[in-house]
Amino acid sequence: MILGDLGADVLKVERPGTGDDTRGWGPPFDATGQSAYFLSVNRNKLSIALDLAAADEVRRVRALIAEADVVVDNFQRGALERWGLSPSALLAEHSQLIWCTITGFGAESDRPGYDFVVQAESGWMAITGEPRGAPMKVGVALVDVIAGKDAAIAILAALAARGAPAARSDATRHLVISLAHSAAAALVNVAQNALVSGRDASRWGNAHPNLVPYQLFDTLDRPIVIAVGSDAQFAACVRVLGLDTLVADERYRTNAGRLAHRDAVVAAIQDRVRTQPAATWMAALDAARVPCGVVRPVLEVLRDVDASPLTGVAPLAPGSVRRAPPQLDEHGERVRRLGWDAFADA
Numbered sequence: 343m344i345l346g347d348l349g350a351d352v353l354k355v356e357r358p359g360t361g362d363d364t365r366g367w368g369p370p371f372d373a374t375g376q377s378a379y380f381l382s383v384n385r386n387k388l389s390i391a392l393d394l395a396a397a398d399e400v401r402r403v404r405a406l407i408a409e410a411d412v413v414v415d416n417f418q419r420g421a422l423e424r425w426g427l428s429p430s431a432l433l434a435e436h437s438q439l440i441w442c443t444i445t446g447f448g449a450e451s452d453r454p455g456y457d458f459v460v461q462a463e464s465g466w467m468a469i470t471g472e473p474r475g476a477p478m479k480v481g482v483a484l485v486d487v488i489a490g491k492d493a494a495i496a497i498l499a500a501l502a503a504r505g506a507p508a509a510r511s512d513a514t515r516h517l518v519i520s521l522a523h524s525a526a527a528a529l530v531n532v533a534q535n536a537l538v539s540g541r542d543a544s545r546w547g548n549a550h551p552n553l554v555p556y557q558l559f560d561t562l563d564r565p566i567v568i569a570v571g572s573d574a575q576f577a578a579c580v581r582v583l584g585l586d587t588l589v590a591d592e593r594y595r596t597n598a599g600r601l602a603h604r605d606a607v608v609a610a611i612q613d614r615v616r617t618q619p620a621a622t623w624m625a626a627l628d629a630a631r632v633p634c635g636v637v638r639p640v641l642e643v644l645r646d647v648d649a650s651p652l653t654g655v656a657p658l659a660p661g662s663v664r665r666a667p668p669q670l671d672e673h674g675e676r677v678r679r680l681g682w683d684a685f686a687d688a
């Protein structure tokens with residue numbers, strides 16, 4: 343979808359009858375029977391249904407591949423080879439082709455890739471949730487999202503390098519994205535904390551392992567977050583809150599000191615913040631340039647962006663929404679007749 347937003351012609355090849363599994367991931371479904379889940383990630387694509395167990399359909403796929411710049415697949419290991427669609431053979435046949443395989447656990451694994459499973463095995467659930475609560479997944483299938491973005495970046499890099507001597511080998515043109523690797527890489531500072539300290543990461547709930555105060559606080563009416571990222575911001579924050587004694591205390595002037603005395607700093611701020619409504623603190627903290635925010639529900643957030651029940655949250659420039667998510671095999675007859683020229687009429 344990212345590549346489609348950026349102007350690529352994207353043809354989605356689906357199994358006949360049922361199509362993409364996410365077509366059935368509902369409710370909710372819209373008035374045409376499309377699941378909200380499917381709609382969220384399938385704009386700017388055409389759809390054709392092809393049976394890869396049928397020889398004539400495989401020939402059609404091979405003809406489409408011959409004119410394609412990029413093929414993306416997420417089949418389990420060996421499936422494409424059984425159907426006569428070996429990526430290595432097709433890359434050898436088409437010298438300009440780029441192939442991206444998205445896997446759950448890498449090219450040598452037969453395990454299916456599901457976001458929830460990868461969140462569990464990548465360390466995400468071990469660090470998400472309240473400190474004394476159960477491990478918790480992130481509320482969005484974020485591993486899928488990050489892996490998709492990693493794939494788009496890798497494809498764009500390969501396209502940019504196409505034709506250069508180093509990019510001509512079949513191996514460099516076959517990109518393999520692993521949900522597990524994308525998730526592990528996305529641990530970023532949490533991973534580095536563990537590598538540097540030698541200690542395993544913990545769950546911090548809505549707090550931060552490296553910064554204080556950087557967490558959720560309850561006001562008189564609704565929760566807010568205060569995210570202090572520097573000593574200057576801390577000084578501004580406590581002055582706004584009327585807690586000048588904190589900034590005057592040598593123990594709290596640096597972030598390292600505040601980390602060492604986390605409980606005392608957080609308790610003092612929480613006691614103060616609870617005395618006024620969120621709007622009062624937001625206005626004062628914003629005026630002092632202290633990062634803060636209210637906890638907003640999803641529908642409230644969506645009122646502030648260009649969002650559609652059909653095509654989701656619109657991309658920022660240079661992306662654009664050009665086509666609605668397709669019905670299953672909506673463009674099949676046209677693609678069978680015209681090949682890639684079908685996009686000119688879509």
